[in-house]
Amino acid sequence: MRNSWTEYQKEIADDNYFYVRSCIRQNFFPGSEAAFLNIMRNDLNRDVKEEAIHTSCTGIGYHSDIVPLDTIMTVVARQFALMTEAGYENFISSCITSFGIYNEAMEMWSEFPETEERAREHLYKATGREFKKPKSIAHTSDIIFHHREEIARKAQHKLINVETGRPLRVVEHIGCHYAKIFPKTGFGGSEFPYVLAGMIESWGGDVIDYPERRHCCGFGFRNYLVQANRGYSVANSQKKFESMAPYKPDFIVANCPGCAMFLDKWQYTIAEMEGTVYGQDGQGIPVLTYEEMAGLVLGYDPWQLGMQMHQVNVEPLLDKMGIRYDPTAKYLGKNGKYIGQPADALVNNSSHIQL
Amino acid sequence: MSHKVIVVGGGIAGMQTALSLAERGIQPLLLEKSERIGGKLTGWHQLFPSFTPASEVLGDLSARLKDSGAEVRTNSEVRKIDKQGVELTDGTSLEADAVVVCSGFDLFNARLKEEYGYGIYPNVYTSADLEAMFNENRVLTAEGKKPQRIALLHCVGSRDEKVGQRHCSRVCCITGVKQAIELKKLYPTADIYNFYMDIRMFGPGYEEMYRQAQQEYGIHFVRGRISEASETIDHRVQIKAEDTLVGRPLKMTVDMLILLIGMKPGESNRRFAENSAIKLAPSNFVQPHDSFLHNVCSEAPNIFYAGTVTAPKNVGESLNEAITAADRVAQYLSARQ
Amino acid sequence: MIQWGFNINQPRAINLDKNDRLVADRILEQMPELEACIACGSCTATCTAGNLTSFNFRKVHTLVRRGEYKGAYEEMNKCMLCGKCRLVCPRGINTRGVVLLIKQELGDY
Known part of the structure; x- marks a missing residue:
């Protein structure tokens, strides 16, 4: 392929x-x-x-x-x-x-x-x-890609559903400026970038190639910066979610700060505005950075990785991977003190409180 | 043994050149690099604008060439062309009084247009693949289904500096119209869309055929280049373009995407151009001495050209050039005596 | 209620997977030569109404052929039926007839 x-x-x-x-x-x-x-x-x-x-x-x-x-x-x-x-x-x-x-x-x-x-x-x-x-x-992400086999050899967890034994289905999203400006600067070029796909494959997962895979997340700098323009920033992410949803992805992994943020946060926005969620069981699709993905594979504690800060809850993914975690420690800061808990949100299938 | 004239390349231009030389009593030696003569036409199904089977043209030409007694050597690839004759890739030198270069073109490699996913998505095909499917009488999707929605994309590897192909390959437009009609004849209820940049109907009967495609066959023409093709969950192909005539983006899913691949300058052109009498145009096609009175001539008096080695051409034009080149060879040889 | 300050933009693309081409096909069945339009724009260039309003006959009938019917009936109402477009069409399309046909198929002609 x-x-x-x-x-x-x-x-x-x-x-x-x-x-x-x-x-x-x-x-x-x-x-x-x-x-x-x-x-x-x-x-x-x-x-x-x-x-x-x-x-x-x-x-x-x-x-x-x-x-x-x-x-x-x-x-x-x-x-x-x-x-x-x-x-x-x-x-x-x-x-x-x-x-x-x-x-x-x-x-x-x-x-x-x-x-x-x-x-x-x-x-x-x-x-x-x-x-x-x-x-x-x-x-x-190139550096992690370069060391992906070494990481695979040290893996504590694979990108495999421990209950079914099947590979997890992963959407990879490459930031536009990784290879669209200078295709030669990216592994795989701009159309079939391999930097994240290579990690996923090495660590046991399946890469989903969905129709809007190459589409921009909609970050767009001045577009999201100006509130009135955010409508077409979010619409781009929505286009991607709609396109990937039929493949039932277990999670999304991104290598760009803005993409990871927007793919995570816009799921909340779309759920609140339109009532739509794109993941399974009425949940959003967890969005990971490649370091978080590598960290989980290497057996790092999800809360040490900062995954409590995600908008879309990552627990369903952790359960699939068979990762043990302490639910009560999720909102404890580095010093052990309670850092507060976000309000319920539709994207996490929790009872919705109209604000 | 010294041959009078060597013809380089056994496609239709080379075959016709050898035939015309033999008809004039000049002994030609036709050299073909592959194991059989016929060139690109051997893989083609029907020819525009008359839907004449390619095998009919090729069969007639082969029979007459055979009858003419012209010597044909296959598996003989020419490495170098010089004043004395040619040198083959196996090191053999062959002497000749004159050489006619009929080495043709290469098909554009559609994989270079990565955004269309050729070679990655099974339902993305080239126009050459489609001809082969017509020949096998089996035009079905990769899943073996009858296609109900087909898109043909013009200008793949033509007019595209991103892949080093600035020129127009000329024949793809009419090929797209021809193939669309053939598909419609095969599947009358199918929706067929041609995505084009300009429609260049340069030959006799072409424009009429274009109109027929539109009006009688109901084939849709959308002016805009497909920017990206990707696979859907059911292995169909999602395409995006701009409908430039209304100024809005357009997207649709098709069962098959056909890429109308262009003509690339022959790989051997560069090698032949090591001879300073053989000049290359900026497009890397061979540049004839001029475009009017010496369009089959090189800078040397005894090296001639015919067919698509100098530019994209259709079958008829290539055959005509072959006859012209044979005529020029005869003039040259008789002037020497 | 959350005050977002923006709405999610709707896609602008002509989506041929979703558009219903039924009316377009009916129009083309009655007037197949409309498909032979080469978009030269001479109809629009000479259009009495198009020189004074936003009416663009070429664009509207192209959209209708793609299954984009919204507003097409109202646009066609701008036509003054002078017939000059039919006179100039190099493809011999009965453009005046197209105006009436689109109105008939899309509205209360």
Whole structure:
């Protein structure tokens, strides 16, 4: 089936990564980035360097016409400078928007060398820093993909329904900026991306190829930022849900901060606005990040992974995978204190309270 | 032994060239790389605009070629063309007074248009696949069902710089109309949609056939390129396009999607162009000396062209060029004596 | 009630899986030459009504042929039945007849 992905391959460094974070993931999927670092450092014994003084890539501002090109290039140059100063050359980004930005800057610098000169000059004048261009730029899902067989060997749980013994049916969603801007930057290219599919297959699940698989989640930066425009942001996610629902997916996995958030949260919105839920047994479809998926496979505790922060409850999936968890610990924070509990919602098939 | 004229390629242009040379008393040697002559036409069912069976044209041409006594060598691929003759891929050198290059075109590889899922989704076919299905008299979906809704997409691998094919392949438009009619004849209640960018009906009877398709056969024409094909849960094909004439997106599910694949410059063109007398056009088809008085001539006095090696052409045009090329060869040889 | 401040947009696509082509097929059965339209736009270019209103005969009959009937009857009411479009049509389509046919099939002609 998926023979075309082999034509798009890229070199992924095996070790010694310089890691930059996403702006929004720590709010919506707060355990994912920590899980990535834990998996890389503790499970796979790899060296990942992180600098506390790195900043946002300003991509959301850039794509919303707030941050100009010269500014974002200087920001990118500064991130690279931090990498250079730390003695690393394999740059990895946790965010798909940022991944697109870093690739865009590199492409632009190679097409128009004068823009690179300008970025170097701006950076030097503003901070006194200098940088070397990275030897490789990868998204962190590429890194997990690269190590997927090693993770499979250490697996505590498979993507298999323990009751039926059948593979779980998984929808994978790739953020647009992973490969639609530069198809060569993504495993499998833009039409049949393999980065998440490869993980799913290696860990025992079945990938669902549904008609709207390649469609955008509707994030769209300025579209969701402006309240009046959210109608067509949510409509794009809805189009995907309607298209995937007949396949009865057990969960969705995404590699983009915005996609994971919207595919999760818009299910709540659609349920409340129209009364429709797309999962089984009147529940929404759980949405996972690939780090959460890898974490579950490696036997991490779901609440340590931050899965209590999901809009759509993940318990039905945990039950299918045979993962033991403490229901009473779901809403306890890291310090053991109760962090509060969200109101009931239709998307979780709970009694609905009209607000 | 020295052959007078070597004809490179045993498709219809090469066959007709060899035949016309033999008819003029010039001894040709026809070299074909595959195991049989006939070229692309061997896989074709019927020819536009008259629905003449391809086997009829090919059969007649083969019989006359055989009768002419022209020597044919199959499994002989030409690597190089030079002043003295040609060199085969097995290292054999063959001398000749003149060479006619009739190496034709390659079919565009539809897998390169990844968004249509050819080779991935079983109900996505090419126009060449459909001809084979017509020949086998078995036009059914991958599940063995009679298709009730079929879409044909024009310009796959034509007019598309994303796949390095900027040129128009010319014959796909009329092929799309022809195949739509054939499908409708086979399945009169089926809904058939042609997605086109422009309809280029350049040959005699083509425009009339287009109108017939619209009016008599009720085939629907939607102006817009399909942007994406994907598989539905029941293995049908969902397609998206813009209906550009009303300015709205359009989507539908079909039982079969037929990709009308274009003509790609022959893979051997680059190799032949190592000879500086053989020039390539920006499209990578071979560039004749000019488009008017020397359209079968190279930059060398004894190398000639016929057929789709120089540009996309239909059957009749290729055959005519073959006769012209044979005529030019004869002129060249007699002027030398 | 939650105040969302937005509604979920409805799809704009012409969905040929959902559209009922029954009326379109009936129209084409009575006037098969309408399918031979090559969208040259000369009908619309010369249209008395179309030069003063949003009436676009070519677009409306194309939509009707796709099974998009909403508003088509009202649009056809804008036609002044002058007949110039029929005069200019290079495909010989009885365009004036199409106006009447669409009205007949879609409304209370």
